[in-house]
Structure formats: C-alpha cells, structure tokens
Amino acid sequence: MIAITPIEFEKMRAHLAAGYPNEACGIFIGEIEGADKRVVEAVPVANAWVPLEGDGAGTGDLAVHDLRDRFSIDPRDIVKADREASKRGLDIIGFFHSHPDWPATPSETDRMWAWPVVSFMIVSVEQGRAGAARSWVLRDGRDAFDEEILIVE
Numbered sequence: 001m002i003a004i005t006p007i008e009f010e011k012m013r014a015h016l017a018a019g020y021p022n023e024a025c026g027i028f029i030g031e032i033e034g035a036d037k038r039v040v041e042a043v044p045v046a047n048a049w050v051p052l053e054g055d056g057a058g059t060g061d062l063a064v065h066d067l068r069d070r071f072s073i074d075p076r077d078i079v080k081a082d083r084e085a086s087k088r089g090l091d092i093i094g095f096f097h098s099h100p101d102w103p104a105t106p107s108e109t110d111r112m113w114a115w116p117v118v119s120f121m122i123v124s125v126e127q128g129r130a131g132a133a134r135s136w137v138l139r140d141g142r143d144a145f146d147e148e149i150l151i152v153e
C-alpha cells in the first residue's frame with residue numbers, strides 16, 4: 001500500500017503532464033513500514049535519458065528509443081533526494097514516471113531498471129493529460145511486478 005496526499009499527487013501529475021510527449025519522472029520521499037508507505041513529498045526531477053550514439057536517434061525509426069519511451073534518473077538527483085530525506089528522518093520510498101499515450105503498466109525496461117522494496121508509480125499521460133495512476137512493487141525474484149493499493153487522501 002502506498003498513500004499520498006492529494007496535494008503531492010497533483011504535483012506529481014502536473015510534472016508528468018508537463019513533460020509530455022516525453023516521459024517525465026521523479027522521486028518519492030516519505031516513510032516506509034513493512035509494505036506500507038506514505039509519501040511526504042513528490043520530488044520532480046529531469047528525465048536524464050540520453051539516446052545512445054548509433055541508436056538511430058533522429059532517423060525516424062520507430063524502434064528507436066528516445067525520451068518519449070525511456071527515462072532515467074541522474075544518480076546525483078537520487079543522492080540529493082536521499083540527503084534531503086535523511087535530514088527529515090525520511091527515506092526514498094519510490095519513484096514515479098509517465099507513460100505518454102501508453103497504459104500505466106510497467107514495461108520490460110522498467111523491470112530491468114527497478115529496485116526491490118520501493119514503489120514504482122506509473123501515470124498514463126494521454127495527449128498531454130495525466131490519466132490513470134497505478135503503483136507497482138518488484139517481486140523478490142525480480143521477474144515481475146505486483147500492483148499495490150494506491151490511496152490518495
């Protein structure tokens with residue numbers, strides 16, 4: 001279960017919608033107790049994905065991955081959020097990102113990138129408008145995600 005206040009939820013959604021048509025992302029800091037998490041702050045960060053040289057970027061090839069279907073978070077942003085969290089007696093409890101014109105279900109890339117324990121919230125952004133939000137947790141075996149209950153209150 002992950003709980004988030006309407007204010008932080010809307011802050012996250014606004015950041016993700018503003019990133020459209022690219023994927024946008026951020027970090028949740030808050031409290032974690034067992035499988036229960038409470039978001040204290042949704043921290044928006046820049047999508048640091050850089051298409052690889054020779055990946056065909058700019059060729060119009062639909063198989064090429066660019067900022068519209070990839071994201072990465074700069075490790076420096078993670079360290080900064082972690083320091084900020086520690087100062088307040090909190091932890092990094094998850095990450096969020098958007099799926100532009102795509103459902104809020106994790107991709108194979110998400111599974112390879114994901115960390116155990118923390119939450120991965122995905123928000124579908126359709127035509128620039130933030131839609132469904134779903135939250136996922138990687139299984140111990142790293143082979144799949146389980147959806148967790150999302151409470152906005």
Ligand SMILES: [Zn+2]
Nearest residue numbers: 097106107110
């Ligand atoms: Zn994704």
